[in-house]
Amino acid sequence: MCPVCVYTSACGKLSAWKFMIYWCCILNMIFLPMSRSRFKEYLPITGLAEYNKLSAKLIFGADSPAIQENRVVTVQCLSGTGSLRVGGEFLARHYHERTIYIPVPTWGNHPKVFTLAGLTAMSYRYYDPATRGLDFNGLMEDLSSAPLGSIVLLHACAHNPTGVDPTIDQWEQIRQLMRSKSLLPFFDSAYQGFASGSLDKDAQPVRMFVADGGELLMAQSYAKNMGLYGERVGALSIVCGSADVAVRVESQLKLVIRPMYSSPPLHGSSVVATILRDSEMFNEWTVELKAMADRIISMREQLFDALKSRGTPGDWSHIIKQIGMFTFTGLNSEQVAFMRQEYHIYMTSDGRISMAGLNTKNLPHLADAIHAAVTKLK
Numbered sequence: 001m002c003p004v005c006v007y008t009s010a011c012g013k014l015s016a017w018k019f020m021i022y023w024c025c026i027l028n029m030i031f032l033p034m035s036r037s038r039f040k041e042y043l044p045i046t047g048l049a050e051y052n053k054l055s056a057k058l059i060f061g062a063d064s065p066a067i068q069e070n071r072v073v074t075v076q077c078l079s080g081t082g083s084l085r086v087g088g089e090f091l092a093r094h095y096h097e098r099t100i101y102i103p104v105p106t107w108g109n110h111p112k113v114f115t116l117a118g119l120t121a122m123s124y125r126y127y128d129p130a131t132r133g134l135d136f137n138g139l140m141e142d143l144s145s146a147p148l149g150s151i152v153l154l155h156a157c158a159h160n161p162t163g164v165d166p167t168i169d170q171w172e173q174i175r176q177l178m179r180s181k182s183l184l185p186f187f188d189s190a191y192q193g194f195a196s197g198s199l200d201k202d203a204q205p206v207r208m209f210v211a212d213g214g215e216l217l218m219a220q221s222y223a224k225n226m227g228l229y230g231e232r233v234g235a236l237s238i239v240c241g242s243a244d245v246a247v248r249v250e251s252q253l254k255l256v257i258r259p260m261y262s263s264p265p266l267h268g269s270s271v272v273a274t275i276l277r278d279s280e281m282f283n284e285w286t287v288e289l290k291a292m293a294d295r296i297i298s299m300r301e302q303l304f305d306a307l308k309s310r311g312t313p314g315d316w317s318h319i320i321k322q323i324g325m326f327t328f329t330g331l332n333s334e335q336v337a338f339m340r341q342e343y344h345i346y347m348t349s350d351g352r353i354s355m356a357g358l359n360t361k362n363l364p365h366l367a368d369a370i371h372a373a374v375t376k377l378k
Ligand SMILES: Cc1ncc(COP(=O)(O)O)c(C=O)c1O
Pocket: 078, 079, 080, 081, 082, 107, 155, 160, 188, 190, 221, 222, 223, 229, 234
């Protein structure tokens, strides 16, 4: 007898629609308990174990020796910000140095997150307004004079807000300097895949540091590269010197997380794990990611060409040299205010624009506005 008949105590005949409902009920009974979207229990303090493993693989590479040697601890955190905060607090409690060096400029939340976590934020030179590129000499000088063992925050790729990244050769020099002074790298990876369109290429600087066998921290975010902003899904990984240290680090991380938010949310990490574990979905994601990165690169070229064709004064090659979502245009605050007032174009007063907001329709308007701002307000 079908369940509908039981509940309605109607006739025992199995009509076509009752037959359909019957089978829906049976299939639901089998499959619903297996569906993560219906599973609403607490996660452990460290989050979804499979998600943690897949996240570490994504950033460090499937063949990472550190993973194979069980030297990596990964805990699911509240997006990139939460990962930085948990990592910062762990260091403030247990690391022998309390000073973290952060680039100038950097994402506005960095100094606040680390200061509230109990660290002292100091800065190192990063961006050179004159070249609109990397101040490599300034960076190397500042890191050379940082006290031994200090923590150094590094944007893994697509530096926010400048869009300026070191070359691989420069990364290698940074790595050598940092290791020679036992400076502890704390990587912030909020844009993996967004810079070059390749997840592996964007992870290359991080993997160079892991390959030398040294320790580091890594904060990952899936907000941008999976578009999961509001799900607050991220991960903190700590690469340790040995598997034994990794076990102890994990237990101390639990003690940081437990009084902060008990355990992380389930839904976002289930979505990420579903995509990362399934080769077909993973490939589809990488294709979409590449399309996004390529579109941004094409917008850079089109904006550069539009300014060139208007004869806008100045060298705008930094627009095509910079990488990732953001361009540091070099426009000053007066020019930014002019563009807001006259052209209704809104950007941060430091002249940063998000390339993702541009398309073939609004790009000529932006080029007109930049041209007018630069010619009128030198
Ligand atoms: C450099 C950098 N780090 C971390 C984050 C944190 O992002 P979320 O907490 O949304 O993952 C951002 C977001 O804009 C960022 O630009």
